[in-house]
Amino acid sequence: MNEGLPKEQRLYKKKAIQLLFEKGKGFNFYPFRVVVHAHASEDDEPTIPRFLVSVSKKRFHHAVKRNKVKRLVREAWRRNKSELIVKCEEHKITFDVALVYTATTILPYEEIEKKIKQLSLRLNNNYFLHDDEKNNTTAS
RNA sequence: UAAAGCGAUUGUCGCAGGCAGGAGAAAUCCUGCGUGAGGAAAGUCGGGACAGCACAGAGCACCGUACUUCUUAACAGGAAGGUAUCUUCAAGAUAACAGCAAGUGCCACAGAAAAUUACCGCUCUUCGGAGUAAGGGUGAAAACGUGAGGUAAGAGCUCACGCGAAGUUAUGGUAACAUAGUUUCGGGGUAAACCUUACGGGCUGCAAGACCAAAUAUACCGACGCUUGAGGGCUGCUCGUCCAAGUCGGGAGGGUAGGUUGCUUGAGUCUUUCGGCAACGACAGACCUAGAGAAAUGACAAUCACCUUGGAAACAAGGAACAGAAUCCCGCUUAUGCUUUAUUUU
RNA sequence: GCCCAUGUGGUGAAAUUGGUAAACACGCUACAUUCAGGGUGUAGUGAGCUUAAGCUCUUGGAAGUUCGAGUCUUCUCAUGGGCA
Numbered sequence: 001m002n003e004g005l006p007k008e009q010r011l012y013k014k015k016a017i018q019l020l021f022e023k024g025k026g027f028n029f030y031p032f033r034v035v036v037h038a039h040a041s042e043d044d045e046p047t048i049p050r051f052l053v054s055v056s057k058k059r060f061h062h063a064v065k066r067n068k069v070k071r072l073v074r075e076a077w078r079r080n081k082s083e084l085i086v087k088c089e090e091h092k093i094t095f096d097v098a099l100v101y102t103a104t105t106i107l108p109y110e111e112i113e114k115k116i117k118q119l120s121l122r123l124n125n126n127y128f129l130h131d132d133e134k135n136n137t138t139a140s
Numbered sequence: 141u142a143a144a145g146c147g148a149u150u151g152u153c154g155c156a157g158g159c160a161g162g163a164g165a166a167a168u169c170c171u172g173c174g175u176g177a178g179g180a181a182a183g184u185c186g187g188g189a190c191a192g193c194a195c196a197g198a199g200c201a202c203c204g205u206a207c208u209u210c211u212u213a214a215c216a217g218g219a220a221g222g223u224a225u226c227u228u229c230a231a232g233a234u235a236a237c238a239g240c241a242a243g244u245g246c247c248a249c250a251g252a253a254a255a256u257u258a259c260c261g262c263u264c265u266u267c268g269g270a271g272u273a274a275g276g277g278u279g280a281a282a283a284c285g286u287g288a289g290g291u292a293a294g295a296g297c298u299c300a301c302g303c304g305a306a307g308u309u310a311u312g313g314u315a316a317c318a319u320a321g322u323u324u325c326g327g328g329g330u331a332a333a334c335c336u337u338a339c340g341g342g343c344u345g346c347a348a349g350a351c352c353a354a355a356u357a358u359a360c361c362g363a364c365g366c367u368u369g370a371g372g373g374c375u376g377c378u379c380g381u382c383c384a385a386g387u388c389g390g391g392a393g394g395g396u397a398g399g400u401u402g403c404u405u406g407a408g409u410c411u412u413u414c415g416g417c418a419a420c421g422a423c424a425g426a427c428c429u430a431g432a433g434a435a436a437u438g439a440c441a442a443u444c445a446c447c448u449u450g451g452a453a454a455c456a457a458g459g460a461a462c463a464g465a466a467u468c469c470c471g472c473u474u475a476u477g478c479u480u481u482a483u484u485u486u
Numbered sequence: 487g488c489c490c491a492u493g494u495g496g497u498g499a500a501a502u503u504g505g506u507a508a509a510c511a512c513g514c515u516a517c518a519u520u521c522a523g524g525g526u527g528u529a530g531u532g533a534g535c536u537u538a539a540g541c542u543c544u545u546g547g548a549a550g551u552u553c554g555a556g557u558c559u560u561c562u563c564a565u566g567g568g569c570a
Contacts, residue, residue, distance in 0.1 A: 006155090014397075052434075072438090074439095075439045
């Protein structure tokens with residue numbers, strides 16, 4: 001039930017993506033650069049994490065390899081995001097995440113999944129542990 | 141050389157279309173069934189279909205093609221044949237293969253001279269000059285080759301044989317052309333130089349185009365014009381034709397960048413028979429086989445199959461190329477590992 | 487997806503109709519000047535072999551046309567740009 005990745009949990013609108021990269025905060029977390037923009041949901045926005053993968057054409061010249069990486073990352077995210085969904089609904093937050101793949105080799109699936117698990121733990125700690133303060137800042 | 145294939149099954153989870161059923165006012169959601177990358181999907185190099193440009197008209201410019209016949213919707217594609225060159229013991233390979241003998245241009249350096257030539261030389265001489273192109277060296281390229289006659293010396297100047305070119309006749313062939321005869325001739329290269337000849341091409345491309353929804357805001361400067369006509373009508377120019385009261389340029393400023401359609405049934409795929417040397421064509425039957433949109437076609441596990449190495453075997457370890465549809469077809473080109481089949485040569 | 491443009495020393499760039507490839511500027515190296523550095527001046531500077539002289543290779547790459555290609559033609563690689 002929690003392991004699907006329907007369209008509403010993906011980030012695909014030009015405007016939303018532009019907003020994420022303008023206002024979001026970025027940090028490096030090998031093999032990704034992560035950009036996060038968490039904010040209180042408005043009327044038309046769903047209270048769920050929304051997600052985006054990007055693989056640079058400069059790092060992987062061939063489309064086959066880019067697709068491979070995106071599929072692996074998407075798979076790992078799909079399996080490990082269930083906790084974030086619960087948290088978002090609790091706190092009524094829209095949580096936009098972009099993962100930009102920065103490594104120059106294709107890592108095996110096990111390693112990517114391990115990293116994604118660590119990442120989701122870190123996001124949890126940063127954004128939902130002290131939820132009261134965070135809500136105040138993001139709302140402003 | 142030609143053709144075909146690119147794993148299979150099961151389980152768990154996931155994505156995108158389609159069909160059927162159900163829920164709902166609708167958006168949409170749920171359940172079930174079945175479908176989901178390639179031979180090159182690539183490069184975007186040819187050619188179409190389709191769409192828009194009021195009409196799609198004429199001429200020039202520009203671009204393309206270039207042995208013949210056939211084939212195809214069309215092509216710079218394909219088939220069969222001709223010619224030339226190259227190569228092998230052999231099957232074969234390659235060709236931008238019309239025209240410098242229509243005109244113009246160019247041919248560095250060297251050389252007398254790079255195309256109506258003359259330095260040395262040779263011959264004659266009235267010593268002013270005249271006639272020559274045998275011999276010489278230069279260069280990528282130097283005025284048909286060999287022999288004989290001829291002459292003052294020489295020269296296709298003449299003759300014999302040979303080589304090449306153009307025309308023409310006969311025979312064979314649909315034709316390119318081949319073979320034989322005959323007439324005239326001997327003019328270096330370059331057309332991937334301008335060009336000539338023949339034939340062909342309107343331009344722009346699905347981000348084309350159509351519809352729905354949402355949103356607005358104009359002011360300033362310069363130029364031209366308001367029927368004696370500026371400007372525009374997607375092609376560089378001219379003509380023709382149509383529209384026409386505002387248009388064009390500049391730097392500011394404001395708004396939207398959502399959805400539906402085009403969108404996959406088509407020069408379609410497979411099979412039998414027939415015609416044709418072949419490419420290909422014709423009739424009949426069967427089948428439906430991706431359609432995304434920040435962009436699906438996946439991940440993990442197990443078993444089997446394939447390849448390599450080790451091994452007698454069981455088995456063990458490792459490996460699996462090039463590469464990812466985006467309006468759709470037909471070609472070409474380039475990148476590619478392995479397996480299978482057929483044919484040919486040794 | 488569709489349509490275009492550009493590739494020359496380490497860098498930015500020249501090269502007239504095809505005729506000795508690298509003018510010019512920057513940079514770099516050596517020497518002189520200075521106690522030292524900077525600045526200035528002089529000389530050199532594509533790569534390989536070599537003491538030098540010299541030879542060979544080189545215009546993104548591979549072929550072709552031509553006596554001869556940076557220039558003309560074809561294929562290919564890389565980089566950059568435009569579109570509603």
